[in-house]
Amino acid sequence: MLDILETEKSFILKHIKAGDVVADFTMGNGHDTLFFSKLVGEAGHVYAFDIQPAALESTKRRLVENGAPENYTLINDSHHNAKKYIDRPIKAGMFNLGYLPGSDKSVTTKRETTLPAIEAAIELLDNDAILLIAVYPGHEEGEIEGELINEMLSKLDRKKYCCAKFRIINSPTSSYFYIVESK
Numbered sequence: 001m002l003d004i005l006e007t008e009k010s011f012i013l014k015h016i017k018a019g020d021v022v023a024d025f026t027m028g029n030g031h032d033t034l035f036f037s038k039l040v041g042e043a044g045h046v047y048a049f050d051i052q053p054a055a056l057e058s059t060k061r062r063l064v065e066n067g068a069p070e071n072y073t074l075i076n077d078s079h080h081n082a083k084k085y086i087d088r089p090i091k092a093g094m095f096n097l098g099y100l101p102g103s104d105k106s107v108t109t110k111r112e113t114t115l116p117a118i119e120a121a122i123e124l125l126d127n128d129a130i131l132l133i134a135v136y137p138g139h140e141e142g143e144i145e146g147e148l149i150n151e152m153l154s155k156l157d158r159k160k161y162c163c164a165k166f167r168i169i170n171s172p173t174s175s176y177f178y179i180v181e182s183k
Contacts (some may be wrong), residue, residue, distance in 0.1 A: 002168065008132050008177050009035065012092050013129040015181075019043040020091040023124070025079040025117055027052065029082035030059030032094045037068040046072040047086050049079040066113040077119035082124065089126035097145055111145050115152060122161070122180060131180040146176070152180055 017021060018041040024033045027050035036046045050056060056074050062073065075085055077151035079095070097114060121131050135146040151164040162183055 004166070004168070004177065005134070007166065008094075008134065011179055012094070012130055012132065013039075015128060016040060016091045021045045021088055022047075023049040023080065023082065023086060023090050023093040023121065025093055025095045025121060026061050026097060027055045027074065028096060029055065030062035032096065033059050033072060033074075034062055034066055034068055035065060036094075037072050038066075042069045042071060044071055047075065047082070047090075048072060049075045049082065049085075051075060051078050051090060053074070055112075060073055062102075075134070078113050080113040080120065082120045084126055089129070090121075090124045091126050091129045093121045093124070093131045095121070095131075095133040097134060098139070098142055111148050114145055115148060118149065118152065120165060122156070122182075125180070125182040127182060129182045133178040133180070134175055135177065137177045138175075149178060153180060154182070159183070162182060 006093045015038055020040045021044060022036045022040055024036055024046060027048040033046055033048040041047060048059060053076060055091055056076050057071040059074055095118065118133060125131060133149060135142060135149065137146050158165055162181045164179045165176065
């Protein structure tokens with residue numbers, strides 16, 4: 001069976017190498033932050049964002065326990081403020097929208113900040129870079145976020161970006177993802 005998260009990562013591997021700058025726009029429990037940290041290595045850098053202090057604590061613990069290089073900046077702020085912290089182009093970025101896994105699900109990403117965050121992330125993309133956006137339509141906000149992201153990405157200039165959507169069509173509430181590749 002198709003593992004949607006592993007499929008996402010296979011796309012990223014084609015774009016980044018040791019020494020690159022990347023961003024995890026929805027840190028969560030730090031799985032993607034760790035993935036990025038090990039990929040870009042000591043010479044690279046990872047910026048990771050979350051509004052929940054518990055996410056920063058969980059991520060820091062995961063990074064230390066897994067021997068990640070100290071090449072990361074964990075930021076307790078909304079992803080829509082990314083350009084306040086990142087002052088150079090990124091080769092890759094990831095969004096896993098929804099709520100913090102293992103939480104009470106009361107805090108979710110919201111379209112009011114997600115859409116500006118994605119816009120900022122696209123502006124930060126270097127040449128030949130990639131942005132992945134995982135959407136979880138199993139709750140009302142996730143479904144709306146997905147529709148609005150689709151609308152936004154469909155308007156991007158085809159000469160500058162290639163946008164694609166990957167979805168399991170016989171499972172309408174399963175997660176799916178978008179890819180934005182810069183040329």
